[in-house]
Amino acid sequence: MVQTPLLIGFIVMSLASLAIYAKGAHHGPLRGHTLLHAAVPFIAATAYLAMYLGLGNLIKPDGTVTYVARYMDWTFTTPLLLAGVVSSAFLGARERDGQAGFVASIVTLDVVMIVTGLIASLAPYGTVKWVFFVWSCAAFAGVLYLMWKPLAALAAQHAPIGSAYRRNIGFLSLLWLIYPVVFAVGPEGLGLVSDALTVWVFLLLDVLAKVVYAFTSEGNLRSALVNRGA
Template sequence: MTPQLWLWLGFAGMAAGAAAILFMGKRRTPAEEADTIIHGIVPIIAACSYFAMATGQGSIVLPAGPDAAEAARQFYFARYIDWTFTTPLLLLGLSRTAMHSGMRRPAIVWGLIGSDLIMIVTALAFGLSTVAWIKWTWFAISCGAFLAVFYGIFVQLREENAAERADVQSAFRRNAVFLTVVWCIYPVVLLVGQDGLGILSPAMALGVVALSDLTAKVAYGVVATRETTRAVDRDLAEGRTPAAPLRRAA
């Protein structure tokens, strides 16, 4: 497939995915409504990004660098704008799953989002750089911020999730592993794609990113929305409506 076909596929898949998530998501409680909106907005933002890239408005031509075989490369800056909005929303949704009974420690969420934004901005600087030592320094910083995101998920959020009932703990573990496995694909593609070592062809790199995006934003959104629905089913059956944060004892 050509790069253009992958971009249009990404646009169509995101648009269809957003409609599916918003249609299947329920709004019986404030928590359920918020999760439906969060996971529905994510592919809408991504669809806009893919439309911009497919129509030529979301990319620029940059020098390939002194060691590259080609003189120029297409740099898709729209995907970084997409990630700046969508990945914090995904982390917010995951945090809400971890602390289903109430957002007890919002500082953890802010730390996750801050680390995530540092990761994205430094990855953007990596992609824009043409001087080797500057490029790879930005890449290393971005990977460090990526590790900080994992720490927030698997240490801090997991600690808070331990206070929830067993089904919520299982849902959080499944969602965290799902999202983490997919997200690990991105730095590898950046490393070996046209913005990095140039091992992957532009079409192949776009294809891998498009499929990863569809998995992380549409497939994950469907899974996370269903997990929330199951948790709220039990809440309602037991006469509980999670909406307001729980207060810690002084």
Template sequence: MSPQFWLWVGFAGMSVGAALILFIGKRRTPAEEADTIIHGLVPIIAACSYFAMATGQGSILLPAGPDAGTATRAFYFARYIDWSFTTPLLLLGLANTAMHSGMRRRAVVGGMIGSDLIMIVTALVFGLSQVAWLKWTWFAISCGAFLAVYYGIFVQLREENAHERDDTRADFLRNAVFLSVIWLAYPVVLLFGDDGLGLLGPALGLGIIAVLDLVAKVVYGLMATVQTAKRVERDLAEGKAAPVRPHLAAAE
């Protein structure tokens, strides 16, 4: 299968996924409304990125390597723009799950998002770099920032999540592990793909990332949206949450 095939699959999958999330997502409380908007925006942004890459507007040609002569490789810069918006949104959604009863420690969330952006920007420079020692230095810095994001998730957010009820703690742990396992595959693909060692072909590298993106943005978004709906139903039943608009909540 060609690289173009995977790019159009990514565009179609993100478009359908966004529609599904926005269709099933409810807006009965501020928390549920925020969750629906966050997880609906993520695949919309990704769909735009995939459309740009599929039409040739989201990539540039770079030398295949310092000794490659006239050989070139496609560098898909649009994916880094995508990740700069979508991964902070996913982290914000995860933080909202961790602190379902009320957002606390905003500085921690800001720190995670800041580390995430450092990770993405340095990965972008890694992909653009042609000098070997600079390329791998940027890759190491990106991995270090990635570890900081994991620390925020599994240490700082989990500390706050420990104060929540059982179903919220279970949802947060499930979501954190799910996202973390998927995200862990990205640096591996970048390492062995055309931006790194070049051991994967262009189509295979794009295909793997397209599948990872669909799982992290659409499958995860649907799962998180359904979980939020269940938590909100319990909140409303126990009188622990007020509807955004009482007449709309009653209609739903």
């Protein structure tokens, strides 16, 4: 029964968005960062409501379901999370030029990753599906490279910020690496696990990546700014 986790997702994401917005209402150097993260579960709540109501749930000829609203959610929420990653890296950078370029490049790779993942889901089982799955993973590799190499180097220009940045992207990267694995073994891929189990796992990952990450990343950065004397 997939309705239960979808309804839980809507409720949890709605309440989380309100909680993060309330936290971001206070003035401070991370106010914008927190408000950015508050939008993420709000978008996710909208997607979970749509999936719960059956809107955009495409049943393919083989009987499996593609939840289009899930991919729409990721198309908006992951760029917001990455924009937060870029802005946090520049908190430690001595120079401020180039932030827009990093946002544009990493978001472009991210959107390609999501769109090709959707194509892989919609494609019939066979070579085409796995070609687009691999291409999606290649775009994801580009996202990880930017996070862990040039952006990490910028953040490391100030040790406390660099440390907080690495903790944040370590947590986020670990979670994001699980998503393609779930896709591959789930009904959209090899079909080794049920649709219901896949929905539950995606719900857990979404809560960790969009709610828990919002609070932990803000806490790590706040501590780093205190150490910097901000």
